[in-house]
Structure formats: structure tokens, C-alpha cells
Amino acid sequence: MTAVAAPLTTPRQGRRQGRLRRLFSRSTVNIILVVIGLLWLLPSFGLLVTSFRPAQDFFSAGWWQAIAHPFTLTLDNYRHILQTGGIGDAILTTALITVPATLLVVLIASLAAYGLVFLRWRGRDWVLVLIVALMVVPLQMALIPVASLYRSVGLFNSIPGVVLFHVAFGLPFAIFLMRNFYTGIPKDLLEAARIDGANEWMMFRRIVLPLGKPALASLAIFEFLWVWNDLLVSLVFLSGSSHVPITVAILGQLRQFGSNIDLISTASFVSMIIPLGVFFAFQRYFVRGVLAGAVK
Amino acid sequence: MARIEFQHVDKRYSGAEGLAVNDLNLDVKDGEFLVLVGPSGCGKTTALRCLAGLEDISSGDILIGDRVVNDLPPKDRDIAMVFQSYALYPHMSLFENMAFSIRMRKAPKAEVESKVREAAQILGLEKLLDRKPGELSGGQRQRVALGRAIVRDPAAFLMDEPLSNLDAKLRVQTRAEIARLHQRLGTTIVYVTHDQVEAMTMGDRICVMRDGLLQQVGTPQELYEHPVNLFVAGFIGSPAMNFLTGRVAHDGAAAALALDGLQITLSGRAAAAARTCGDGQTLTIGMRPEHLDVATAHTSNAVRVPVLVDVVEFLGNDALLHATVGGTEVVALVPVARGVAVGDRVELAIADDLVHTFDPQTDHTLGNTAAA
Known part of the structure; x- marks a missing residue:
């Protein structure tokens, strides 16, 4: 005779166990995320607090004591850097580099990706291979040749020169990202538009561009952050200029005084808050854009 | 309305060994509902895409009306196409979807409005015009795709398996709807399907294809009663012969x-x-x-x-x-x-x-x- 073993748990218990397991695994993930978040957030918060402290406090106590007694927070540092430190000018210079570089990269990449995905032409696949290959070329390799080239054409120590360099090195990844996103757009849509009477430009502007919005937004954020935070390129191509971006300006402050941490932290926070604002503004698209293209 | 003619049309894809469409000769009469039917890979969709101008033909001539259209771009062929995937623009409302083609032709605003409303009324879509395609059911999307084609008022409708994404019940309903639409508009329709029941029930004439070759053209009854070969005999009729x-x-x-x-x-x-x-x-x-x-x-x-x-x-x-x-x-x-x-x-x-x-x-x- 065969006996059937009674189930050890009732269906209801099983469901409860499953729910508990899910809850546990979800809370584990949440805890890990919170820890990672704190690790990233804490230094930024420290920077924020430091930027509001008088210089002498920095050497006597850590920033975490600032909130405790005695309460000595001040706006002097901000007043100082905005009035004297040339930080205002540096932020403007950074914006003059970052905004055109970002716009150009987004514009050129979206057009180039359209050509790589929706137009049929000889050698298209080889051009794509070349673009992917360019992604692995380190930027440092080009600094000296481009610097001497810039000197001969008069772009050295000029903002357009830096913009051009950022655009050139931003494009391979940008084209690759946009191309991958565009391949997810059904070809039928373009064919329908073609039959409906749209030319290539209309198909790009009316169909592909609106559908590519999430990818464009992610690309714009990526590019904006990279160019805004860049130090190396500006240091090489703009160090002799009277207008330097904020990253170079902060470095200059550090070199000049060595110990003016109050001003440096204030300038750093200002330099950080602008891209952060851009990120939050486009955050909604960013998440969608990064996922888009991964799963069709 | 227009007559459509394929004259010795060949289509060879670059890199492919055989011909996707092999010496196709076919005459679609003005106002006729012609169904291209055959198993997958038989060349029916390729023939339709060649007619639409989405593929170039390798040799032969395609005529719409009395014009040879071999080198005309799709937009100048005066045709409208309904795709298997519907191909609705997901970021546009139904109104914008249906108005897209006539707006591209720079039609006056009042004409756009009246044509879209008229098509929407024919298909019972008036109340949905502000919605986006993502908010519609499969059957409604299918109707929008038809509406988009109607708005153009073309010389011919080309339909590429427009019912294959619908469930069985909806398919029967939409089948009748397309047939009614054809009676009402009287426009030439070239319809591609792999489903012989669809072909038999909808077509004035049916063109059976296999491996790029036309097997037989005739009315559903002719094909049923007098198939010219084993393939047509086995393909037409359900259950099969x-x-x-x-x-x-x-x-x-x-x-x-x-x-x-x-x-x-x-x-x-x-x-x-x-x-x-x-x-x-x-x-x-x-x-x-x-x-x-x-x-x-x-x-x-x-x-x-x-x-x-x-x-x-x-x-x-x-x-x-x-x-x-x-x-x-x-x-x-x-x-x-x-x-x-x-x-x-x-x-x-x-x-x-x-x-x-x-x-x-x-x-x-x-x-x-x-x-x-």
C-alpha cells in the first residue's frame, strides 16, 4: 500500500511563508540600498554643513558637531565666493562649455543614430563598428596631439575648443546609446510614415525624435554631468585662459591657499548642486531611458 | 480607384539565393478585392511591399492606374497601407494619427478636421479621438489603422495580414467590417493573408502563391472547385482535401x-x-x-x-x-x-x-x- 504523506504546511501557511520570504528579501534589498545611499549622501551632507561653517571651526571640530552646541553656521562663505572668489565667473564658464557641448552631442548623436538605423547605405555596419571601437580610445591619448592642433588653428585657451573636444569624445557613446534605443522603434512606424507622405526629416522630427525622448533625456544628463564635472580637459586646454570652469577654479583655490577649506567646500557644493538639479528635473526620463533599449 | 497590374515582376533580395517573387503577372481590376494567400515565405508580403514601394523590384513593371510606379516613392503611389502591427504612432492621439497623412500633404485645417471626423464616424471611433493608441483595445487599434487609410482616400488599399493579431471572435467581426467598408468605398483592395478562410470569405478573387510563384488566380468558387494543382487543392478548403x-x-x-x-x-x-x-x-x-x-x-x-x-x-x-x-x-x-x-x-x-x-x-x- 502506498501512503501519501500529508503536506507539512497548509496552503494558507505556504502563502504566508511566501509573503514573509518576499518581505524579508525586499527589506534586505531596501537596507542595502539605504546603506549605499547613506554612504553616498553622508560626504555630500558633510560638504553642505562645512560650506556654512566659519574657517576656524574646521580645524577645531568635525562637521557633525556643527549642528550641536555651539551653533555657528554662517552664510559668509557663500557671500565671499560669489563676491570675490571668481566662482560666479567660473560657473558661467562651465555653463558656456557644458550647455553647448550637451546640446551638440544630443543633436548630432540623435541624427547619426537615425542614419545608422533607418537609412540604408553602403558601409553602414562598418561605420557602426568604427564608432563602437572609438568608445575604447582613452581621452588622455588625444590631449597632446589635439593641444598642438588647437595651437596651430587658434582654438587653444578658448571655450569652443573645449566644447569641440567634449563633443568629439562624447559622441561615440552617445551615438551607440541612441542607436540601440532606435533599433527598438518598430520599422513599420517609419514605413507607415513614408507611405503617409513624410520625408526623412519629417520622419525624424515627427516620429523618431518624440519616441526617443527618454533616451535623449538620459543622454543629456550623462553628457551634462560628464562635461560639468570635467577637470582634465579644461586644465589642459584652458589653464592659460582668464576664464576657467569651476573645477579648475576650485583646484586653483586649493593650490593658492592650501587651507581655505571653507571656500573650497562652498564652491564644491555650488558646483555640485547645479547638475543635481538637472538630474532631478530629468530623473523620470532617466530611469526609463536607461532601461529602454535593454528590453525590447 | 485604380487598376493594379504586375507585369513579369521579379524580386530578389541581395544575398538571397532564390527569387522572393518570381515572374509575377497579375491584374487587379478597378474596385476589386483581391486576396494574396499562401504559406509563410511564399512571397505574398514581398509582392505587397513592392507594390507599396517599400521594396524595389528586380525586374518587370508595376502599374497603378496607367502609371508605371517602379521608381516612384511610396508617398507618390497614391496608396494607403494597413500593417499587421497596425503601426500607429504611439505618441499621437487617434485624431493626430488619422490626420498625419493629409497633414503631410498640407491639407487645409477644415478639410483635415472633416475627413478625420468622417472616417471616425464610419468606424465608430468618434468618442476616442483624443485617446492615444496605448489606451485602446486590439480591435479599436485595428479600426484606427483602417481609419488612417480611409482618411487618405487613396487609389488602393494595401492590407498586410491586418487581422492576425486579433482573437478569433474579433477577427470574424472585423472581417465583415472590412468587407462592408469595401462595399461602401468601392476602392481597390489588395489584401495579404496566410489564412485561407479569410481569403475565401473576403476576396472577390484569390491569388494563391507558393515559393514566390503564382499558382492560381480565380474566384473563391473557382479555386475550390477547380484547383489547378495539388498545392492549391490542399491549401484551399478547410478541413484540407x-x-x-x-x-x-x-x-x-x-x-x-x-x-x-x-x-x-x-x-x-x-x-x-x-x-x-x-x-x-x-x-x-x-x-x-x-x-x-x-x-x-x-x-x-x-x-x-x-x-x-x-x-x-x-x-x-x-x-x-x-x-x-x-x-x-x-x-x-x-x-x-x-x-x-x-x-x-x-x-x-x-x-x-x-x-x-x-x-x-x-x-x-x-x-x-x-x-x-
Whole structure:
């Protein structure tokens, strides 16, 4: 005779166990995320607090004591850097580099990706291979040749020169990202538009561009952050200029005084808050854009 | 409205060995509903895409109206296409979707408005015009795709398997809707499908294709009654035609088909076809399931096939018998009242003028079955 073993748990218990397991695994993930978040957030918060402290406090106590007694927070540092430190000018210079570089990269990449995905032409696949290959070329390799080239054409120590360099090195990844996103757009849509009477430009502007919005937004954020935070390129191509971006300006402050941490932290926070604002503004698209293209 | 003509059209994809469309000659009359049908890869969609201008043809001519359109871009061919995937612009409202083509032609605002409203009214979409395609059901999306085509008021509609993404019930409804639309607008329609039921129910004429080659063009009835070859005979009709292949045995004036261990006496049309074959030559006979019935003592002028029933499918009024004869499966649609059960040995009979005969060497129809 065969006996059937009674189930050890009732269906209801099983469901409860499953729910508990899910809850546990979800809370584990949440805890890990919170820890990672704190690790990233804490230094930024420290920077924020430091930027509001008088210089002498920095050497006597850590920033975490600032909130405790005695309460000595001040706006002097901000007043100082905005009035004297040339930080205002540096932020403007950074914006003059970052905004055109970002716009150009987004514009050129979206057009180039359209050509790589929706137009049929000889050698298209080889051009794509070349673009992917360019992604692995380190930027440092080009600094000296481009610097001497810039000197001969008069772009050295000029903002357009830096913009051009950022655009050139931003494009391979940008084209690759946009191309991958565009391949997810059904070809039928373009064919329908073609039959409906749209030319290539209309198909790009009316169909592909609106559908590519999430990818464009992610690309714009990526590019904006990279160019805004860049130090190396500006240091090489703009160090002799009277207008330097904020990253170079902060470095200059550090070199000049060595110990003016109050001003440096204030300038750093200002330099950080602008891209952060851009990120939050486009955050909604960013998440969608990064996922888009991964799963069709 | 326009007549459409394919004249010796070839299409070869670069890198592909064979021709996707091979010497296609086809004349679609003005206002006709022509269905291109065939199994996947038969070239029907390629032919339609060539007609739309989405693919270049390798040789031959395509005419819409009296114009050769070989080198015209899709937008100048005065056609509208309904895609299998509907291809609705997901970021635009239904109104914008339907207005897109006439806006591209720079139609005045009032005309855009009136044409879109009119198309929406024909298809019962008036209340949905502000919605986006993502908010619609499959059937509604299908109607928008049709609406987009109607708004253009083209010389011809091209439809590429427009019903294949719908469920069975909706498919039947939309089938009737498209047929009604055709009656109302009277525009030439070229319709591609792999579903022979769709082809039979919708088309004024059907064009059957296989491996890039046109097999037969004709009305649904012509194709059903007079298929030109084994492929068309097997493809048109549901359930598919039964085929039995054996050797012809002449016995004086009578003719028979010798299968594994049994002889089927032929009469009428089948016997006439058998007489054109030499003794021992192979012959295929075709019998539609709905023409087969269980033989009774009163059955006359019929070809009789003794079978062993192994499956009976109850369909309500009728039953579908799956039986075997000489190792070949035969399907018959008989009234339930015959009371056939699994395991029965019965004799199936078919009126001898309904038997089709084919030459298994060439696949062509033999005898007096006239090609359409």
C-alpha cells in the first residue's frame, strides 16, 4: 500500500511563508540600498554643513558637531565666493562649455543614430563598428596631439575648443546609446510614415525624435554631468585662459591657499548642486531611458 | 480607384539565393478585392511591399492606374497601407494619427478636421479621438489603422495580414467590417493573408502563391472547385482535401486505383482521368472531407473507400471522422446521425464527379478539371 504523506504546511501557511520570504528579501534589498545611499549622501551632507561653517571651526571640530552646541553656521562663505572668489565667473564658464557641448552631442548623436538605423547605405555596419571601437580610445591619448592642433588653428585657451573636444569624445557613446534605443522603434512606424507622405526629416522630427525622448533625456544628463564635472580637459586646454570652469577654479583655490577649506567646500557644493538639479528635473526620463533599449 | 497590374515582376533580395517573387503577372481590376494567400515565405508580403514601394523590384513593371510606379516613392503611389502591427504612432492621439497623412500633404485645417471626423464616424471611433493608441483595445487599434487609410482616400488599399493579431471572435467581426467598408468605398483592395478562410470569405478573387510563384488566380468558387494543382487543392478548403496516391489498374473498360493491399474502383470523372494514364502509372485522387459520406446500399455513382475510423470529433450537427486507408489518413465530415464510432470499419463514398485527380509527378490536375 502506498501512503501519501500529508503536506507539512497548509496552503494558507505556504502563502504566508511566501509573503514573509518576499518581505524579508525586499527589506534586505531596501537596507542595502539605504546603506549605499547613506554612504553616498553622508560626504555630500558633510560638504553642505562645512560650506556654512566659519574657517576656524574646521580645524577645531568635525562637521557633525556643527549642528550641536555651539551653533555657528554662517552664510559668509557663500557671500565671499560669489563676491570675490571668481566662482560666479567660473560657473558661467562651465555653463558656456557644458550647455553647448550637451546640446551638440544630443543633436548630432540623435541624427547619426537615425542614419545608422533607418537609412540604408553602403558601409553602414562598418561605420557602426568604427564608432563602437572609438568608445575604447582613452581621452588622455588625444590631449597632446589635439593641444598642438588647437595651437596651430587658434582654438587653444578658448571655450569652443573645449566644447569641440567634449563633443568629439562624447559622441561615440552617445551615438551607440541612441542607436540601440532606435533599433527598438518598430520599422513599420517609419514605413507607415513614408507611405503617409513624410520625408526623412519629417520622419525624424515627427516620429523618431518624440519616441526617443527618454533616451535623449538620459543622454543629456550623462553628457551634462560628464562635461560639468570635467577637470582634465579644461586644465589642459584652458589653464592659460582668464576664464576657467569651476573645477579648475576650485583646484586653483586649493593650490593658492592650501587651507581655505571653507571656500573650497562652498564652491564644491555650488558646483555640485547645479547638475543635481538637472538630474532631478530629468530623473523620470532617466530611469526609463536607461532601461529602454535593454528590453525590447 | 485604380487598376493594379504586375507585369513579369521579379524580386530578389541581395544575398538571397532564390527569387522572393518570381515572374509575377497579375491584374487587379478597378474596385476589386483581391486576396494574396499562401504559406509563410511564399512571397505574398514581398509582392505587397513592392507594390507599396517599400521594396524595389528586380525586374518587370508595376502599374497603378496607367502609371508605371517602379521608381516612384511610396508617398507618390497614391496608396494607403494597413500593417499587421497596425503601426500607429504611439505618441499621437487617434485624431493626430488619422490626420498625419493629409497633414503631410498640407491639407487645409477644415478639410483635415472633416475627413478625420468622417472616417471616425464610419468606424465608430468618434468618442476616442483624443485617446492615444496605448489606451485602446486590439480591435479599436485595428479600426484606427483602417481609419488612417480611409482618411487618405487613396487609389488602393494595401492590407498586410491586418487581422492576425486579433482573437478569433474579433477577427470574424472585423472581417465583415472590412468587407462592408469595401462595399461602401468601392476602392481597390489588395489584401495579404496566410489564412485561407479569410481569403475565401473576403476576396472577390484569390491569388494563391507558393515559393514566390503564382499558382492560381480565380474566384473563391473557382479555386475550390477547380484547383489547378495539388498545392492549391490542399491549401484551399478547410478541413484540407484528402489525397490518396496509388497505381492505376485497368480492367477492361473499368479503372481502379491500387493502394497498399486494396483497390478503389474509379468511376465518372476519376475513371476518365485514369484512362489517360498507362497501366501501373501513379495517380493521386483528391476528395474534400465535406464531400465524403458513409456509404449506404442506395449510394450510386460514387467512388467508395473502405476505412478504419480511429478518431471521431463531435462538432454538433456533424462529426469529423479521422480514419485510415492503406496507411494514409482520411478525414471526412459526416452527419452525426450516421452514428459512426471509433474502431468502426465503414465505407466512405464520394460522388464520382466530385473526385479530383492529379498527376503526382507534376502535381498538376488531370482530366477535365479546367484551370481557372
